[in-house]
Amino acid sequence: MMREDIQLAVVGAGPAGCTAALVAARELDVVLIERKSEIGSPVQCGGFLPEGGELESLLPRARLPEALKEIPKRFILHHTRLQRIYSPSGMSKEFAVAGRVLDRRAFDRHLASQAARAGARILPATRAALLEGGLELSGHYAGRLRPRMIIGADGPRSTVSRHMGNPVQEMGICLEYEMADVDIDSDAAEMFFSARYAPGGYAWIIPLGPDRANVGVGVRSSYLSGQRLPDILEGFVHDHPQAKEKLSSGEVLAVMRGLVPAGGSAGSIHKGNMILAGDAAGHVLASSGGGIPLAVVAGRIAGESAIEHLCSGKSLSEYSSRIGREFGRELERSVQIRKMVDVAMRSDRLINALFAALSPEQMKSVMRAQIPSPLSSREWSIK
Numbered sequence: 001m002m003r004e005d006i007q008l009a010v011v012g013a014g015p016a017g018c019t020a021a022l023v024a025a026r027e028l029d030v031v032l033i034e035r036k037s038e039i040g041s042p043v044q045c046g047g048f049l050p051e052g053g054e055l056e057s058l059l060p061r062a063r064l065p066e067a068l069k070e071i072p073k074r075f076i077l078h079h080t081r082l083q084r085i086y087s088p089s090g091m092s093k094e095f096a097v098a099g100r101v102l103d104r105r106a107f108d109r110h111l112a113s114q115a116a117r118a119g120a121r122i123l124p125a126t127r128a129a130l131l132e133g134g135l136e137l138s139g140h141y142a143g144r145l146r147p148r149m150i151i152g153a154d155g156p157r158s159t160v161s162r163h164m165g166n167p168v169q170e171m172g173i174c175l176e177y178e179m180a181d182v183d184i185d186s187d188a189a190e191m192f193f194s195a196r197y198a199p200g201g202y203a204w205i206i207p208l209g210p211d212r213a214n215v216g217v218g219v220r221s222s223y224l225s226g227q228r229l230p231d232i233l234e235g236f237v238h239d240h241p242q243a244k245e246k247l248s249s250g251e252v253l254a255v256m257r258g259l260v261p262a263g264g265s266a267g268s269i270h271k272g273n274m275i276l277a278g279d280a281a282g283h284v285l286a287s288s289g290g291g292i293p294l295a296v297v298a299g300r301i302a303g304e305s306a307i308e309h310l311c312s313g314k315s316l317s318e319y320s321s322r323i324g325r326e327f328g329r330e331l332e333r334s335v336q337i338r339k340m341v342d343v344a345m346r347s348d349r350l351i352n353a354l355f356a357a358l359s360p361e362q363m364k365s366v367m368r369a370q371i372p373s374p375l376s377s378r379e380w381s382i383k
């Protein structure tokens, strides 16, 4: 039987929720609720995660949990050395980035197992809805919970965030293939910018091995003029002048879709007895679409804040301040960069000009949510 009056309910067992549950369960009574029948599956991710040293440069003020730095080898499918960026004209620039490609299904299950080991109760195949003063659970474990506190780690379409009164924010819409028998450079994670093949976003090839890759497009609906996302991805695989050489003879093993928040932090990430972490809070670097590192860091801070709030009465407003101190600057800058680049995204001519203006090292800075001088010039400034 489920106890109704638990201390902490965490909604969503992705990287943010699992990390929050595993940290909080060391001191608190925790229930982790996940609507998917199997934690981590289906995967909705490219799995790309920079190595620990790269993450320290990316998020210099954040305390990175071990879960990000020391990932057991069995959850890493592949390592990359480079990031290569293609302009619409077919030029490419590359820079060194040591990267890992995670088996996201196994990674999420590993984090959930650690939460279980720390004492969290896990409820898969169970959807949480908010009621005044609690949660209504439906699915495999049905019933009501009256937690003293709720962490909303329920992803980009967060129910908890909506309940807190946050508006739905701007999203990247993504479609991704896992492909086999492709002819790729397995050392490089590649990004392709093009108004035609990835309107308002970019397309990617993330190697999973010598001849396997996650291949996807992320676009924004305001940039689509009636095109369908499946047609855009098919066009990238079969018609893009550089990508088709690598992909068009491959086979699709899986099709994945999902959303990526593109607007930075949600209006409010704490309200009453609720806080938000990860995609639910808009914790995604809008310049790259990378959300795994911020989700794990935010999950850690959320778990610690829950302990301090419930055991020592510390205000939950301290949670927002800590998020701001650890990665607020990078999150904000990534949105600024996205807004600057939005100006160029409307035309290949402008994307080519921006591409020509940036050196490979400056591109690396952009990926790290730093603003290099060519980007801060008036031409690209936010209108």
Ligand SMILES: Cc1cc2nc3c(=O)[nH]c(=O)nc-3n(C[C@H](O)[C@H](O)[C@H](O)COP(=O)(O)OP(=O)(O)OC[C@H]3O[C@@H](n4cnc5c(N)ncnc54)[C@H](O)[C@@H]3O)c2cc1C
Pocket (backbone or CB within 6 Å): 011, 012, 013, 014, 015, 016, 017, 033, 034, 035, 036, 040, 044, 045, 046, 047, 048, 049, 126, 127, 128, 129, 153, 154, 155, 156, 158, 159, 174, 175, 176, 216, 256, 257, 258, 259, 260, 277, 278, 279, 280, 284, 289, 290, 291, 292, 293, 295
């Ligand atoms: C196609 C695609 C590719 C991506 N590639 C990368 C990449 O290569 N690298 C990177 O860093 N990031 C990538 N991202 C982003 C990354 O996947 C997310 O930022 C990350 O998963 C966020 O973790 P999270 O725990 O906040 O949310 P999620 O991983 O979305 O987990 C939220 C969980 O909450 C559950 N849930 C939702 N509502 C409820 C409810 N009412 N009740 C119970 N459970 C609920 C969901 O089922 C889900 O399991 C990608 C995203 C997409 C869509």
